[in-house]
Amino acid sequence: xxxxxxxxxxxxxxxxxxxxxxxSENFLSSTQLNKNELEYSEDSYVDLxxxxxxxxxxxxxxxxxxxxxxxxxxxxxxxxxxxxSRRIPNFxxxxxxxxxxxxxxxxxxxxxxxxIYNHLLTRKEIIRRLLYYYFPYHKKLxxxxxxxxxxxxxxxxxxxxxxxxxxxxxxxxxxxxxxxxLSCDNKIISLIKHHFxxxxxxxxxxxxxSGGFITKxxxxxDTGIHVVQIEISRSLYMNEQSLEKNISKMNLLSNNxxxxxNNINTDIKNIN
Numbered sequence: 266x267x268x269x270x271x272x273x274x275x276x277x278x279x280x281x282x283x284x285x286x287x288x289s290e291n292f293l294s295s296t297q298l299n300k301n302e303l304e305y306s307e308d309s310y311v312d313l314x315x316x317x318x319x320x321x322x323x324x325x326x327x328x329x330x331x332x333x334x335x336x337x338x339x340x341x342x343x344x345x346x347x348x349x350s351r352r353i354p355n356f357x358x359x360x361x362x363x364x365x366x367x368x369x370x371x372x373x374x375x376x377x378x379x380x381i382y383n384h385l386l387t388r389k390e391i392i393r394r395l396l397y398y399y400f401p402y403h404k405k406l407x408x409x410x411x412x413x414x415x416x417x418x419x420x421x422x423x424x425x426x427x428x429x430x431x432x433x434x435x436x437x438x439x440x441x442x443x444x445x446x447l448s449c450d451n452k453i454i455s456l457i458k459h460h461f462x463x464x465x466x467x468x469x470x471x472x473x474x475s476g477g478f479i480t481k482x483x484x485x486x487d488t489g490i491h492v493v494q495i496e497i498s499r500s501l502y503m504n505e506q507s508l509e510k511n512i513s514k515m516n517l518l519s520n521n522x523x524x525x526x527n528n529i530n531t532d533i534k535n536i537n
Contacts, residue, residue, distance in 0.1 A: 266398060268327040269405040270319070276417040276533045277526065278409050279318060279325035280424040280479060282402065283308035283332045292334050297383040298375055305376045306333045308427040309508055311497065314515065315425060317523040323530075324413065326405045328398075333372050333381060335398040338424075338477035343369035350385035370399060410483065410490060417537045421453060422492040423526070424479050430500035432473055438466040438501060442476035442494035448484020449491040456532050457493060460525045 266287065286307055288300055296303065312319075312327055319325055328337055342356040343364045348371070358364065367374035371391055374380055406422075413420045428440065439461050443449035458468050476484075476494040484492035499505045502515040 266328070266330045267401055267405060268325070268329060269409070270322065270325050271409055271412060272322045272324050273413065273416055275323055275530050276413055276420045276537060277323060277530045278406070278413065278420065278422045279315060279323055279327075279526075280406060280422055281308075281312050281315065281325065281327040282337045282424070282479065283328070283426055284311040284313075285328040285330045285332065287329045288331055288334075292331075295384075296381050298379060298381055302375050302377065302379065303331060303333045303381070304508060306372070307331060308425075309499070309503060310510060310515065311425050311427050313510075314497070314502065314519045314522055315526075317519060318526050321523070321527075323526070324409050326402060326409065328402055330398055333375065335394045336368070336370055336372060337399055337402040338479050339363060339368075339370040340478050340482075341370055341395055341399055343478075344371060344391060345369050345373050348373045348382070348386055349391060350387050353388060353391075370395070406479070406483070414488075414490060417489075417534075419453075419489045419491065419533060419536045421449075421529070421533050422479075422483060422490070423529075424476070424492060424494045426474075426494060426496045427499050428474065428496040429505060430498045433469070433498075436467060436498075437469050438498050439468045440472070440474045440494075440496040441468060441470050442474045442480055442496065443471065443492070444476045444481050444484055445471050448476060448480045448486065449493045450486045453486075453491050453533070454493065457495075457529060460528050460532075464521045464525065 340358045342358040345364050474496045480492045480494045502518045503510050
């Protein structure tokens with residue numbers, strides 16, 4: 266349920282945590298929602314947009330399980346105690362805005378705010394999802410970081426997501442999140458912005474997305490580990506209402522991303 270690759274020749278790691286669409290029968294039988302509603306929580310087709318990068322042997326980690334099952338871009342203790350059948354420890358993370366909104370590490374609601382389950386989950390089920398899905402994703406990612414950091418002074422993790430086009434006030438194509446300048450230094454952010462702007466993409470930083478748990482927990486620019494969350498407007502490549510691909514737009518964006526990431530990779534290698 267997790268794909269990964271290591272290439273020690275490149276100082277870049279691609280993270281794709283939210284495009285997974287492999288729904289187990291066990292999960293589908295446990296939810297009161299239909300699969301179509303759950304699919305609206307996905308960062309649809311982001312993995313396909315990056316397929317050329319993946320096939321060209323970049324280091325990457327990709328979750329194939331759906332975000333509505335386990336969200337690896339949350340703190341592991343962002344667990345809503347109200348959805349667990351037995352009492353759990355009083356984690357401070359149980360009271361974050363995400364958890365209280367029902368979108369913690371084990372989501373309680375769909376993108377429409379509907380309850381995913383009509384029953385409480387057992388502690389055993391929560392632990393199982395963390396052990397078999399959540400922690401393996403982060404273990405793979407941390408392994409790649411440790412390996413590449415032993416070779417390169419500067420490495421860059423690009424954490425790819427997609428966003429509804431209505432989530433920004435203007436027609437923004439790309440949002441770069443670096444935890445408000447704490448997970449990646451300005452020099453590298455400027456470099457990334459430059460390469461996207463060459464293809465006339467409109468770009469903003471940290472608004473409305475400054476980065477999730479992956480960005481905030483792994484970014485250590487002082488030690489040469491830079492993490493940037495990249496949100497791509499879904500209007501660039503798909504019908505947001507029907508979830509259908511726009512093949513011509515998708516091919517264009519995929520080709521552009523391939524060139525952009527390769528050019529960023531060249532620049533990061535020159536820094537080392």
